[in-house]
Amino acid sequence: MANTVRRGYAPSPFGQLHYAECGSGEAVLLLHQTPRSWTEYADVLPLVGRAHRAIAMDTVGFGASAKPEGPHSIERFADGVEALADGLGLGAFHLVGHHTGGVVAVEVAARLGDRVSSLLLSATAFVDETKREAAPARPPVDHVDPKPDGSHLVELWNRRRGFYREGEEAALTRYVIDALTVLDRVEEGHQAVYRYRMEERLAHITAPVLAVCAPEDHYSLPALEKFAAALGCETAVLPGGHVPAPEQLPGEFADVVTAWVDRPRP
Template sequence: MIRFGYADTRFGQIHYASCGAGEPVLLLHQTPRSWDEYREVLPLLGRTRRAIAMDTLGFGNSAPPPRHSIEAYAGGVLALMDALGLAEAAVAGHHTGGVVAVEVAASAPERVSRLVLSSTPMVDHEGRLRRRERPPIDAVRELPDGSHLAGLWHNRAPYYPWRLLNRYVRDALAVLPGVERGHEAVAGYRMEERVGLIRCPVLLVGAAGDPFAFPELDRLAARLPGSARAVIEDGMIPLEHQAAEFAAIVAGFLRS
């Protein structure tokens, strides 16, 4: 059974969903999603541990951050851990969530036992330049005829099975007009200065059908020598599409 809660923190209330009991694993979603990205994963990981999927500050039902930056999002992760009494946890992040997970592990290495980076970009100087030149990913203009709903749908339609698009659109609508803020936070992050501070075992998970993140897997691995690697051959951008295989890979890594 998935249970829901709100934790009181110095940022305001942070919303989370959890399943199971035992050693904790904290799950961080991509932009502009919510805990719902891990709806299928939670019961699978919850069989053997306490799986917790949070809404990043400023997304889902969590309080807004003081500013939209990877550092602020990571501060929210640590604040939730404090509120839940978690001295240490494994942390797994997907896309933007992976970048946030890097900052959590770099800023508080004593609190992250293991790190899973799923479809996580390497945001160094080259990555920042590429993002500066790239058009917005999800931005739409809100219009009285509601056509912006179709705009959100069509922005991701080439990369999502259509049955998953309803969940993405719902989460995106919840943060309009700030749907790009998470992407902007990633584009401004100096990841090359932080990855070297990670001290725990790391697993890199690539989704072969992700045209944006998968080509960066080797670049990230080069910055994290000694990291393990797993590839989901039929994986795509939405984590829900590969939930069962992702959960099995993460569970195996956490057991090892």
């Protein structure tokens, strides 16, 4: 069936990279936030997969993908994306990134040029010198210290409880599972974002860009204007949602992705 999610692995210099996919046709590659996995797009894949080959990968170091030693960086995450695209035989493909995945998508698009047919940046941080300088003073986002009584599990849950509405506990549970999978390195994706020299890479992007954000995601919403100024790109605010917008609004999110991918271009 076209909407059946299939899972597999592709080789890379780091080891095997895990991905899930749905549908056929033009490839749409979706990159998740930190410290998540492909499950952030579990409800989006079948919807985008109705008209396209929707692929959600586990970033290098996260989910079921290889977990190499050494420091994480946006560049290394992008190496993994390239390796997956090559391993799956993707020529040109559309690229979608959410939060950290959006920063990784910037680097991939800057490297691959016209091979990226379009770029959708969802709730993506605009990383400039001001953000890098402020990073050392920022409190940890997801770090918890393991406790013998397991109370760190509740602490981890509460780290993101405020982003999820009542009734969205299943999605929050998926976050906790993903974070526990990389608990000893759970903060490193965020740190990689803050080190990235994004402003030096933006000029290399040739793909058409759409930047979107959920209205309650106050961390990322101001970046829309910055991307518009830097790239001359279009922007849009989703009809609701917070940091986990792809899980809170999978239908609306998938509609935005599909409309952007399908837009006629010269």
